[in-house]
Amino acid sequence: MKKKVLLSVSLIVILMTAAAMYMYNKPSSQTMSGRPDYVVNAETFFQEFEQNEAAANKKYLNKTVLISGIVTEVQGVDSVGINITLETLNPLFGVSCEFTDPGKADKIKIGDEVSIKGLCTGMLLDVVLVKCSVEK
Amino acid sequence: MSKNNVNKNYYRAMKKSIATVFITIFAFGVSIAQEMYFTKNGHVDFFSSTPMEDIKADNNKVTSVLNTTTGDIEFSMLIMAFQFEKSLMQEHFNENYMESSTYPKSSFKGKITNFDAVNFKADGTYPAEVAGKLTIHGVTKDIAAKGTFTVKGGKINAVSSFTVKPEDYNISIPNLVRDKIAKEIKVNIDNTYEPYVK
Numbered sequence: 001m002k003k004k005v006l007l008s009v010s011l012i013v014i015l016m017t018a019a020a021m022y023m024y025n026k027p028s029s030q031t032m033s034g035r036p037d038y039v040v041n042a043e044t045f046f047q048e049f050e051q052n053e054a055a056a057n058k059k060y061l062n063k064t065v066l067i068s069g070i071v072t073e074v075q076g077v078d079s080v081g082i083n084i085t086l087e088t089l090n091p092l093f094g095v096s097c098e099f100t101d102p103g104k105a106d107k108i109k110i111g112d113e114v115s116i117k118g119l120c121t122g123m124l125l126d127v128v129l130v131k132c133s134v135e136k
Numbered sequence: 137m138s139k140n141n142v143n144k145n146y147y148r149a150m151k152k153s154i155a156t157v158f159i160t161i162f163a164f165g166v167s168i169a170q171e172m173y174f175t176k177n178g179h180v181d182f183f184s185s186t187p188m189e190d191i192k193a194d195n196n197k198v199t200s201v202l203n204t205t206t207g208d209i210e211f212s213m214l215i216m217a218f219q220f221e222k223s224l225m226q227e228h229f230n231e232n233y234m235e236s237s238t239y240p241k242s243s244f245k246g247k248i249t250n251f252d253a254v255n256f257k258a259d260g261t262y263p264a265e266v267a268g269k270l271t272i273h274g275v276t277k278d279i280a281a282k283g284t285f286t287v288k289g290g291k292i293n294a295v296s297s298f299t300v301k302p303e304d305y306n307i308s309i310p311n312l313v314r315d316k317i318a319k320e321i322k323v324n325i326d327n328t329y330e331p332y333v334k
Contacts, residue, residue: 023224024222024224025222026222026223026224027221027222027223028219028220028221028222028223028225028226029223057237057240058237061216061236061237061240062216062230062236062237075177081196083176083177096176096197098196098197098217100219119216121197121214121215121216121217121240122214122216122217122240122241123214124176124197124199124212124213124214124241125176125199126176126199128197128214128217130197130216130217130219131219
Protein backbone atom coordinates (compact mmCIF):
# COMPACT_ATOMS: atom_id res chain seq x y z
CA MET A 1 0.00 0.00 0.00
CA LYS A 2 2.71 2.43 1.07
CA LYS A 3 4.64 1.58 -2.05
CA LYS A 4 1.68 2.40 -4.26
CA VAL A 5 1.17 5.80 -2.66
CA LEU A 6 4.85 6.61 -2.98
CA LEU A 7 4.83 5.56 -6.60
CA SER A 8 1.79 7.64 -7.53
CA VAL A 9 3.11 10.68 -5.64
CA SER A 10 6.45 10.52 -7.40
CA LEU A 11 4.69 10.06 -10.71
CA ILE A 12 2.62 13.19 -10.11
CA VAL A 13 5.72 15.14 -9.13
CA ILE A 14 7.52 14.03 -12.30
CA LEU A 15 4.54 14.97 -14.46
CA MET A 16 4.20 18.37 -12.82
CA THR A 17 7.90 19.09 -13.25
CA ALA A 18 7.70 18.08 -16.89
CA ALA A 19 4.66 20.31 -17.43
CA ALA A 20 6.39 23.23 -15.71
CA MET A 21 9.53 22.71 -17.79
CA TYR A 22 7.43 22.59 -20.92
CA MET A 23 5.56 25.79 -20.02
CA TYR A 24 8.75 27.55 -19.06
CA ASN A 25 10.64 26.64 -22.20
CA LYS A 26 7.75 27.05 -24.59
CA PRO A 27 9.11 29.01 -27.54
CA SER A 28 7.55 32.29 -28.53
CA SER A 29 5.29 31.79 -31.52
CA GLN A 30 6.12 33.64 -34.72
CA THR A 31 2.49 34.35 -35.54
CA MET A 32 -0.72 34.84 -33.56
CA SER A 33 -2.89 31.75 -33.57
CA GLY A 34 -6.56 31.66 -32.71
CA ARG A 35 -9.39 34.05 -33.38
CA PRO A 36 -8.65 37.78 -33.49
CA ASP A 37 -9.96 39.97 -30.66
CA TYR A 38 -10.83 42.72 -33.14
CA VAL A 39 -11.53 42.84 -36.86
CA VAL A 40 -11.11 46.34 -38.28
CA ASN A 41 -9.96 48.17 -41.42
CA ALA A 42 -6.65 50.02 -41.44
CA GLU A 43 -8.20 53.49 -41.82
CA THR A 44 -10.52 53.22 -38.83
CA PHE A 45 -7.87 51.48 -36.74
CA PHE A 46 -5.28 54.20 -37.39
CA GLN A 47 -7.82 56.98 -36.82
CA GLU A 48 -8.69 55.60 -33.41
CA PHE A 49 -5.02 55.92 -32.43
CA GLU A 50 -4.67 59.38 -33.98
CA GLN A 51 -7.71 60.74 -32.19
CA ASN A 52 -7.15 59.22 -28.78
CA GLU A 53 -4.01 57.20 -28.31
CA ALA A 54 -4.67 56.39 -24.66
CA ALA A 55 -8.13 55.00 -25.39
CA ALA A 56 -6.87 53.05 -28.40
CA ASN A 57 -4.02 51.63 -26.32
CA LYS A 58 -6.51 50.47 -23.73
CA LYS A 59 -8.59 48.78 -26.39
CA TYR A 60 -5.97 47.23 -28.67
CA LEU A 61 -2.67 46.89 -26.81
CA ASN A 62 -1.49 43.28 -26.57
CA LYS A 63 -4.57 42.13 -28.51
CA THR A 64 -4.74 40.10 -31.70
CA VAL A 65 -6.15 42.26 -34.47
CA LEU A 66 -7.21 41.35 -38.00
CA ILE A 67 -6.61 44.40 -40.20
CA SER A 68 -7.71 44.85 -43.79
CA GLY A 69 -6.30 47.50 -46.09
CA ILE A 70 -4.27 48.42 -49.15
CA VAL A 71 -0.52 47.87 -49.19
CA THR A 72 1.52 51.07 -49.63
CA GLU A 73 4.97 49.82 -48.78
CA VAL A 74 6.82 46.50 -48.71
CA GLN A 75 10.24 46.27 -47.12
CA GLY A 76 12.44 43.26 -46.62
CA VAL A 77 14.29 44.30 -43.51
CA ASP A 78 17.83 42.97 -43.51
CA SER A 79 17.45 39.28 -42.79
CA VAL A 80 14.93 39.94 -40.02
CA GLY A 81 11.67 39.59 -41.87
CA ILE A 82 9.26 41.55 -44.00
CA ASN A 83 7.51 44.81 -43.21
CA ILE A 84 4.26 45.72 -44.86
CA THR A 85 2.59 49.09 -44.41
CA LEU A 86 -1.15 49.55 -44.94
CA GLU A 87 -2.75 52.73 -46.20
CA THR A 88 -4.61 55.13 -43.91
CA LEU A 89 -5.99 58.64 -44.32
CA ASN A 90 -2.72 60.01 -42.96
CA PRO A 91 -0.45 60.82 -45.93
CA LEU A 92 2.77 59.95 -44.13
CA PHE A 93 2.07 57.13 -41.73
CA GLY A 94 0.04 53.97 -41.65
CA VAL A 95 -0.32 50.57 -40.06
CA SER A 96 3.05 48.83 -40.06
CA CYS A 97 3.04 45.03 -39.92
CA GLU A 98 6.15 43.05 -39.05
CA PHE A 99 6.46 39.46 -40.25
CA THR A 100 8.93 37.30 -38.35
CA ASP A 101 7.88 34.32 -40.44
CA PRO A 102 7.56 35.47 -44.08
CA GLY A 103 4.89 32.84 -44.91
CA LYS A 104 2.78 34.25 -47.72
CA ALA A 105 4.00 37.80 -47.09
CA ASP A 106 6.78 37.72 -49.68
CA LYS A 107 4.19 37.49 -52.46
CA ILE A 108 2.47 40.73 -51.45
CA LYS A 109 2.91 43.75 -53.71
CA ILE A 110 2.15 47.44 -53.38
CA GLY A 111 -1.53 48.08 -54.16
CA ASP A 112 -2.72 44.63 -53.02
CA GLU A 113 -5.75 44.45 -50.79
CA VAL A 114 -4.90 42.25 -47.83
CA SER A 115 -6.03 41.06 -44.42
CA ILE A 116 -3.27 40.73 -41.89
CA LYS A 117 -3.48 39.27 -38.41
CA GLY A 118 -1.00 40.41 -35.79
CA LEU A 119 -0.35 41.56 -32.24
CA CYS A 120 -0.93 45.27 -31.65
CA THR A 121 1.99 46.85 -29.79
CA GLY A 122 0.95 50.50 -29.97
CA MET A 123 1.71 53.67 -31.91
CA LEU A 124 4.98 55.43 -32.71
CA LEU A 125 4.46 57.26 -35.99
CA ASP A 126 2.91 54.17 -37.50
CA VAL A 127 0.68 51.89 -35.50
CA VAL A 128 2.76 48.75 -35.15
CA LEU A 129 1.67 45.12 -35.37
CA VAL A 130 4.15 42.30 -34.79
CA LYS A 131 4.03 38.51 -35.32
CA CYS A 132 1.93 39.04 -38.40
CA SER A 133 0.48 36.51 -40.79
CA VAL A 134 -1.45 36.99 -44.04
CA GLU A 135 -5.02 35.80 -43.74
CA LYS A 136 -6.15 36.70 -47.27
CA MET B 137 -4.50 108.30 -58.97
CA SER B 138 -7.29 106.03 -60.07
CA LYS B 139 -8.63 103.25 -57.94
CA ASN B 140 -7.45 100.83 -60.60
CA ASN B 141 -3.87 101.92 -60.25
CA VAL B 142 -3.92 101.53 -56.50
CA ASN B 143 -5.27 98.02 -56.89
CA LYS B 144 -2.58 97.20 -59.41
CA ASN B 145 0.18 98.37 -57.11
CA TYR B 146 -1.38 96.51 -54.25
CA TYR B 147 -1.54 93.27 -56.22
CA ARG B 148 2.01 93.71 -57.43
CA ALA B 149 3.23 94.10 -53.87
CA MET B 150 1.11 91.14 -52.81
CA LYS B 151 2.52 88.95 -55.57
CA LYS B 152 6.04 89.84 -54.59
CA SER B 153 5.55 89.08 -50.93
CA ILE B 154 3.75 85.82 -51.68
CA ALA B 155 6.61 84.81 -53.96
CA THR B 156 9.10 85.64 -51.21
CA VAL B 157 7.18 83.55 -48.72
CA PHE B 158 7.05 80.61 -51.12
CA ILE B 159 10.73 80.82 -51.96
CA THR B 160 11.59 80.94 -48.27
CA ILE B 161 9.37 77.95 -47.47
CA PHE B 162 10.79 76.03 -50.41
CA ALA B 163 14.42 76.79 -49.55
CA PHE B 164 13.78 76.02 -45.89
CA GLY B 165 11.93 72.84 -46.76
CA VAL B 166 14.74 71.61 -48.97
CA SER B 167 17.38 72.33 -46.36
CA ILE B 168 15.32 70.47 -43.74
CA ALA B 169 14.87 67.52 -46.06
CA GLN B 170 18.61 67.31 -46.53
CA GLU B 171 19.58 67.36 -42.91
CA MET B 172 17.15 64.87 -41.43
CA TYR B 173 17.77 61.13 -41.48
CA PHE B 174 15.13 58.70 -40.45
CA THR B 175 14.31 55.04 -39.84
CA LYS B 176 11.17 53.18 -38.86
CA ASN B 177 12.86 49.79 -38.75
CA GLY B 178 15.71 50.39 -36.37
CA HIS B 179 17.00 47.54 -34.26
CA VAL B 180 17.42 47.46 -30.50
CA ASP B 181 18.13 44.34 -28.53
CA PHE B 182 19.01 43.68 -24.93
CA PHE B 183 20.87 40.91 -23.33
CA SER B 184 20.89 39.69 -19.76
CA SER B 185 23.46 37.10 -18.87
CA THR B 186 23.68 35.19 -15.58
CA PRO B 187 25.04 31.74 -14.74
CA MET B 188 21.39 30.66 -14.43
CA GLU B 189 20.06 31.91 -17.72
CA ASP B 190 20.72 34.05 -20.78
CA ILE B 191 17.86 36.23 -21.89
CA LYS B 192 17.75 38.12 -25.16
CA ALA B 193 15.00 40.15 -26.80
CA ASP B 194 14.85 41.94 -30.13
CA ASN B 195 12.90 44.94 -31.35
CA ASN B 196 12.99 45.67 -35.08
CA LYS B 197 10.42 48.45 -35.09
CA VAL B 198 12.41 51.28 -33.57
CA THR B 199 11.74 54.74 -34.94
CA SER B 200 14.64 57.16 -34.89
CA VAL B 201 15.45 60.59 -36.26
CA LEU B 202 18.96 61.92 -36.70
CA ASN B 203 19.55 65.58 -37.47
CA THR B 204 22.92 65.79 -39.18
CA THR B 205 23.05 69.59 -38.96
CA THR B 206 22.56 69.92 -35.22
CA GLY B 207 23.60 66.45 -34.01
CA ASP B 208 20.25 65.82 -32.34
CA ILE B 209 19.25 62.19 -32.15
CA GLU B 210 15.97 60.66 -30.96
CA PHE B 211 14.66 57.15 -30.52
CA SER B 212 11.24 55.83 -29.81
CA MET B 213 10.17 52.23 -29.39
CA LEU B 214 7.25 50.10 -28.28
CA ILE B 215 7.99 47.80 -25.36
CA MET B 216 5.58 45.14 -26.58
CA ALA B 217 7.48 44.94 -29.87
CA PHE B 218 10.39 43.28 -28.03
CA GLN B 219 10.37 39.63 -28.97
CA PHE B 220 11.78 36.88 -26.81
CA GLU B 221 12.72 33.31 -27.47
CA LYS B 222 10.40 32.01 -24.76
CA SER B 223 6.81 33.16 -24.65
CA LEU B 224 6.57 33.07 -20.86
CA MET B 225 9.53 35.45 -20.60
CA GLN B 226 7.85 37.87 -22.96
CA GLU B 227 4.67 37.69 -20.89
CA HIS B 228 6.50 38.34 -17.61
CA PHE B 229 8.57 41.11 -19.17
CA ASN B 230 5.46 42.96 -20.32
CA GLU B 231 3.13 42.26 -17.45
CA ASN B 232 5.34 42.14 -14.36
CA TYR B 233 8.48 44.12 -15.04
CA MET B 234 7.86 46.73 -17.72
CA GLU B 235 4.10 47.12 -17.15
CA SER B 236 3.75 47.74 -20.87
CA SER B 237 0.04 48.56 -20.74
CA THR B 238 0.81 51.54 -18.50
CA TYR B 239 4.15 52.45 -20.13
CA PRO B 240 3.89 51.28 -23.74
CA LYS B 241 6.89 53.27 -25.00
CA SER B 242 10.51 53.85 -24.26
CA SER B 243 12.39 56.79 -25.71
CA PHE B 244 15.71 58.56 -25.91
CA LYS B 245 16.37 62.21 -26.69
CA GLY B 246 19.93 63.38 -26.97
CA LYS B 247 22.80 64.95 -28.81
CA ILE B 248 26.06 63.84 -30.34
CA THR B 249 28.60 65.36 -27.94
CA ASN B 250 31.65 65.07 -30.19
CA PHE B 251 29.74 66.40 -33.16
CA ASP B 252 32.82 68.14 -34.63
CA ALA B 253 34.51 64.78 -35.11
CA VAL B 254 31.69 63.36 -37.24
CA ASN B 255 31.39 64.39 -40.88
CA PHE B 256 28.03 63.19 -42.16
CA LYS B 257 28.78 64.61 -45.60
CA ALA B 258 31.71 62.30 -46.32
CA ASP B 259 31.73 58.51 -46.41
CA GLY B 260 33.61 57.04 -43.50
CA THR B 261 33.47 55.57 -40.02
CA TYR B 262 33.30 57.94 -37.08
CA PRO B 263 33.51 57.07 -33.38
CA ALA B 264 30.89 59.10 -31.57
CA GLU B 265 29.60 59.94 -28.14
CA VAL B 266 25.95 60.56 -27.45
CA ALA B 267 24.39 61.93 -24.28
CA GLY B 268 20.79 62.55 -23.41
CA LYS B 269 17.72 61.41 -21.55
CA LEU B 270 16.53 57.83 -21.60
CA THR B 271 12.97 57.03 -20.55
CA ILE B 272 12.06 53.49 -19.55
CA HIS B 273 9.08 52.40 -17.47
CA GLY B 274 8.04 56.05 -17.04
CA VAL B 275 11.37 57.00 -15.43
CA THR B 276 13.76 59.42 -17.16
CA LYS B 277 17.51 59.32 -16.51
CA ASP B 278 20.57 60.99 -18.00
CA ILE B 279 22.70 58.60 -19.95
CA ALA B 280 25.83 58.73 -22.09
CA ALA B 281 27.02 56.10 -24.55
CA LYS B 282 29.72 55.52 -27.09
CA GLY B 283 29.00 54.35 -30.58
CA THR B 284 29.97 54.46 -34.21
CA PHE B 285 28.46 56.21 -37.20
CA THR B 286 29.20 54.77 -40.62
CA VAL B 287 28.34 57.00 -43.56
CA LYS B 288 28.13 55.17 -46.87
CA GLY B 289 26.32 55.91 -50.10
CA GLY B 290 23.85 58.42 -48.64
CA LYS B 291 22.88 56.15 -45.74
CA ILE B 292 24.03 56.41 -42.15
CA ASN B 293 24.45 53.42 -39.88
CA ALA B 294 24.61 53.92 -36.13
CA VAL B 295 25.68 51.27 -33.65
CA SER B 296 26.05 51.58 -29.91
CA SER B 297 26.14 49.44 -26.78
CA PHE B 298 25.58 50.46 -23.21
CA THR B 299 24.21 49.01 -20.00
CA VAL B 300 21.16 49.90 -17.94
CA LYS B 301 20.21 48.82 -14.45
CA PRO B 302 16.55 47.81 -14.06
CA GLU B 303 16.57 49.23 -10.49
CA ASP B 304 17.40 52.72 -11.86
CA TYR B 305 14.10 52.72 -13.71
CA ASN B 306 11.96 51.48 -10.82
CA ILE B 307 11.68 48.03 -12.34
CA SER B 308 11.37 45.66 -9.43
CA ILE B 309 12.35 42.07 -9.89
CA PRO B 310 11.06 39.51 -7.37
CA ASN B 311 13.70 37.69 -5.29
CA LEU B 312 12.57 34.37 -6.69
CA VAL B 313 13.90 35.19 -10.16
CA ARG B 314 16.52 37.77 -9.15
CA ASP B 315 19.37 35.35 -9.93
CA LYS B 316 18.10 34.78 -13.44
CA ILE B 317 18.14 38.42 -14.45
CA ALA B 318 21.41 40.35 -14.64
CA LYS B 319 21.94 43.42 -12.46
CA GLU B 320 23.10 45.23 -15.57
CA ILE B 321 21.36 44.67 -18.85
CA LYS B 322 23.35 45.19 -22.02
CA VAL B 323 21.55 47.17 -24.71
CA ASN B 324 22.65 47.13 -28.35
CA ILE B 325 21.50 49.57 -31.01
CA ASP B 326 21.87 49.08 -34.74
CA ASN B 327 20.04 51.57 -36.96
CA THR B 328 20.36 52.37 -40.63
CA TYR B 329 19.07 55.82 -41.46
CA GLU B 330 17.95 57.07 -44.82
CA PRO B 331 17.44 60.70 -45.85
CA TYR B 332 14.01 61.84 -44.75
CA VAL B 333 11.87 62.72 -47.73
CA LYS B 334 8.16 63.34 -47.59
